[in-house]
Amino acid sequence: METLSDQGIKKFLENSPLYSWKTFAQPEKMRTSLWIREIDEFCETCNQIRPFQDLRSLGGITSHHPMGKIQFLQSGTSYFTFTCVSCKTENHTFLVEQEVTEETVKIQKYGQRPRKKLERDGKLQKFFKEDAEYYEKALISLSNGYGIAAFAYFRRIVELNIVKLLDLLASDLDPSQANDPIKIAIDELRKESPMSDKIKIANNALPEYLKPDGLNPLGTIYSLLSEGVHSLTDEECLVKAESLQACLSFLIAELASRKRHKDSFKKMVGGLKGS
Ligand SMILES: [Zn+2]
Structure with missing residues (x-):
């Protein structure tokens, strides 16, 4: 504690x-x-x-005993x-x-x-645009401390978007490396297999730069997906919902900024070649 x-x-x-x-x-x-x-x-x-x-x-705030002793x-x-x-x-x-x-x-x-504003993560909002309603409900649940609901909504959003996330990860890899073990792991994750296998595979499906301090956000996402709410309290689910959001937000933000850098680099070098 x-x-x-x-x-x-x-x-x-x-x-x-x-x-x-x-x-x-x-x-x-x-x-x-x-x-x-x-x-x-x-x-x-x-x-x-x-x-x-x-x-x-x-x-003015500390309360005193009538006898002058601090309470x-x-x-x-x-x-x-x-x-x-x-x-x-x-x-x-x-x-x-x-x-x-x-x-x-x-x-x-x-x-x-004033009333606390819902903090929408712009990148997540864009990524989940087809499931905007679930995302909104997940945020409302988070801000009210309804952990069980927040976790359930986030899990649903991830289930609906996990393939899109894998596509985004794959698009960041070098396409000429057909035997890239990370690419093989990502392909493996698309197949039907028990969740316990997926967690193991997901832990190998990320390049080092997407694992801050060795923490694997994709592995964390899969293990959170495998967990039911069962006997968990609102408080416990709140922590899980928040870490699900943090993992997604990290991956999507990192991949988007890498894509932006690559695109501007290609444009620049491409421009030099043409001249
Ligand atoms: Zn001010």
């Missing part, structure tokens, strides 16, 4: 959907409040991600208000409920203003 820290609260405020709970372990030095100085959010006025700061003084964080609610450091006009506010025990601090957002 993650220990409660400023960084953990920051990530929670920035990313957690409304009404989903997150449990942290109590830090060694217990906190007097959930107050943190700064978060990073998209500013509607500056039109970019900016730091937002809580300009209230900590003294540690207790179960109840917390209010956060952050102002964009650049334009100083945009305010982002959050309402958080906390349940505190000696060992844990469990928190949920029960209010957020």
Whole structure:
């Protein structure tokens, strides 16, 4: 379990959907409040991600005993208000409920203003354009913390587009290398075979540059496809839906940028040849 820290609260405020709970372990030095100085959010006025700061003084937030003793964080609610450091006009506010025990601090957002925008990944949106409705529903489910639904929608989208993804991967390979083991692996993935075989094959079906730190996004996609939701909780499915989205987004973005570079290189060298 993650220990409660400023960084953990920051990530929670920035990313957690409304009404989903997150449990942290109590830090060694217990906190007097959930107050943190700064978060990073998209500013509607500056039109970019900016730091937002809580300009209230900590003294006004920490609760004191009538006897003057400092009180540690207790179960109840917390209010956060952050102002964009650049334009100083945009305010982002959050309402958080906390349940505190000696060992844990469990928190949920029960209010957020302005409403969090759905973050559509332009490249994924384009790639899935025929399944735009599923993608939209997957995003809505993600932003509400409906993990089981989000995972199911993402899996459906991947099932419908896996061949297209394999085509995209194959198009990045050198066509003159007929015996390229990666090409053979990709062809193997198109065939009907049990999912357990596919996971093994997928782990060999990517060139090194598509495996950041040895992590194989295609292998991860296949193993996520093989997993049913069965007894998984919303929280567990949310993590799986997010990693499915991250793997797809990485592969599609990398392949698109390689294609762009290759095309502009060919155009340039082709132009030189012609002159
Ligand atoms: Zn701003």
